Amino acid sequence: MAAYKLTETELQQALNSLPGWQIKEGKLYKEYKFNSFATALGWMVTVGVHAEIMGHHPEWSNVYSTVRVNLITHDIGNAISNLDVELGKKMEEIYGK
Numbered sequence: 848m849a850a851y852k853l854t855e856t857e858l859q860q861a862l863n864s865l866p867g868w869q870i871k872e873g874k875l876y877k878e879y880k881f882n883s884f885a886t887a888l889g890w891m892v893t894v895g896v897h898a899e900i901m902g903h904h905p906e907w908s909n910v911y912s913t914v915r916v917n918l919i920t921h922d923i924g925n926a927i928s929n930l931d932v933e934l935g936k937k938m939e940e941i942y943g944k
C-alpha cells in the first residue's frame with residue numbers, strides 16, 4: 848500500500864484511537880510494558896510478522912519487559928503516514944489479545 852503524509856487533523860484523529868501513543872520528536876511513539884521478557888519478545892515476533900507482510904517496519908528497542916516504539920515513514924522523508932497509524936493499530940490489537 849502507498850504511504851502518504853497525514854495532515855495535522857488526520858494525525859489528531861488517529862491519536863484519539865491509539866491509547867497511550869504520542870508524537871515524540873516527530874515520530875509516533877509508545878512505551879509498552881509487559882509482564883515478562885518472554886511476553887515482550889512474543890509480541891515483537893507477532894508484530895514483526897505483520898510488519899513484514901505490510902512492508903512497513905517499526906523502529907523499536909527492548910529492555911527486559913519494556914518495548915519502546917517509534918513509527919515513522921522513511922520513504923516520504925521521515926513523516927508520519929497512514930502506514931504508521933495502521934501498524935500502531937495492529938500493535939494495539941496484538942497487545943490486547
Ligand SMILES: C[C@H](O)[C@H](O)[C@H]1CNC2=NC(N)=NC(=O)C2=N1
Nearest residue numbers: 902903904905919920921922923
Ligand atoms: C521497499 C520497501 O517496501 C520500503 O523500503 C519500505 C520498507 N519498510 C519501511 N518501513 C518504514 N517504517 N518506513 C518506510 O518508508 C519503509 N519503507
